[in-house]
Amino acid sequence: MQVIIDTDPGIDDAIAILYALRHPGIEVLALTTLGGNVGLGVTTRNAGRIVTLAGVPTPVHPGADVPLGREPRSETAIHGNDGLGGVAFPDPTVAPSDEPAVAAMARLLRAAPDKTIDLHCLGPLTNLALLVQDAPDAAARIRRVIAMGGAIDEPGNVGPRAEFNIAHDPDAAARVLAAGLDFTLIPLDATRQFRADAAYLDRLRATGSPAAIASADLIDAYFAQTEHQAKGSESRPLHDPCVPLLALNENLFRIDPRSLGVELDSGALVPGPHAIRVAMGLQADALRSALSEGLAE
Ligand code: RIB
Ligand code: CA
Numbered sequence: 001m002q003v004i005i006d007t008d009p010g011i012d013d014a015i016a017i018l019y020a021l022r023h024p025g026i027e028v029l030a031l032t033t034l035g036g037n038v039g040l041g042v043t044t045r046n047a048g049r050i051v052t053l054a055g056v057p058t059p060v061h062p063g064a065d066v067p068l069g070r071e072p073r074s075e076t077a078i079h080g081n082d083g084l085g086g087v088a089f090p091d092p093t094v095a096p097s098d099e100p101a102v103a104a105m106a107r108l109l110r111a112a113p114d115k116t117i118d119l120h121c122l123g124p125l126t127n128l129a130l131l132v133q134d135a136p137d138a139a140a141r142i143r144r145v146i147a148m149g150g151a152i153d154e155p156g157n158v159g160p161r162a163e164f165n166i167a168h169d170p171d172a173a174a175r176v177l178a179a180g181l182d183f184t185l186i187p188l189d190a191t192r193q194f195r196a197d198a199a200y201l202d203r204l205r206a207t208g209s210p211a212a213i214a215s216a217d218l219i220d221a222y223f224a225q226t227e228h229q230a231k232g233s234e235s236r237p238l239h240d241p242c243v244p245l246l247a248l249n250e251n252l253f254r255i256d257p258r259s260l261g262v263e264l265d266s267g268a269l270v271p272g273p274h275a276i277r278v279a280m281g282l283q284a285d286a287l288r289s290a291l292s293e294g295l296a297e
Pocket of ligand 1: 010011012013036037122123124163165239
């Protein structure tokens with residue numbers, strides 16, 4: 001399957017991108033970046049570093065640095081000032097493209113047969129909202145969108161009901177939900193079920209694969225007293241890797257139809273008119289195996 005990955009790397013983004021780049025079942029046509037976790041300059045450089053470590057030449061197109069019409073918030077507290085938890089990644093061997101994210105998305109979608117490219121969204125939805133606004137004909141050619149974001153029954157992580165990717169740019173999320181795309185959302189309700197422990201990191205390292213070893217180092221940097229676990233026993237949730245994992249292993253997720261909207265003030269998802277698919281559960285052990293196998297390719 002052909003995929004454009006829209007991302008704000010970000011520790012968990014990096015693991016998702018390494019998995020997608022290395023997996024034979026996914027052809028990553030481009031990475032498009034946005035400010036999100038740590039600002040556009042850092043996320044864009046990190047995208048180039050991740051591509052370099054993966055050894056899979058892939059164009060990187062910088063996109064939106066800030067949300068539509070509101071002030072950004074930063075997540076350096078979780079991802080570190082370098083956005084990758086201080087984990088040693090090579091410098092990018094190729095500079096980012098001069099072609100901006102939305103122009104690249106539109107070009108790729110218009111050049112490909114209709115409904116043959118998927119969009120994997122690992123950060124706020126600003127770039128996708130701008131594509132819908134500026135190139136609606138191209139957006140209509142997307143086969144499906146799989147996005148990490150939101151909270152349905154789970155508490156939020158940036159507010160009582162708000163999750164970072166949606167709440168960072170709720171205006172963008174509202175526009176994307178209203179666009180009528182084939183949209184599958186993976187909220188905290190699912191991703192909080194997907195974590196790693198020390199034994200899993202040993203398993204990743206034992207593969208000897210640079211992508212798996214780097215992912216183990218990234219998860220190590222991600223270990224912290226997590227919201228719902230005993231101190232240090234498991235990592236923070238592996239949010240973004242759920243996106244490419246669902247694309248390749250949909251049978252390992254429980255997906256429900258939901259009609260949702262966005263509460264613009266809080267950034268929370270609320271019942272609303274937009275019918276989408278929402279992953280509410282997953283088979284964590286099987287997905288950990290799928291992740292380690294993909295990273296070991
Ligand atoms: O809430 C989790 C999301 O916010 C993930 O995409 C993580 O990378 C951060 O961007
Ligand atoms: Ca992210």
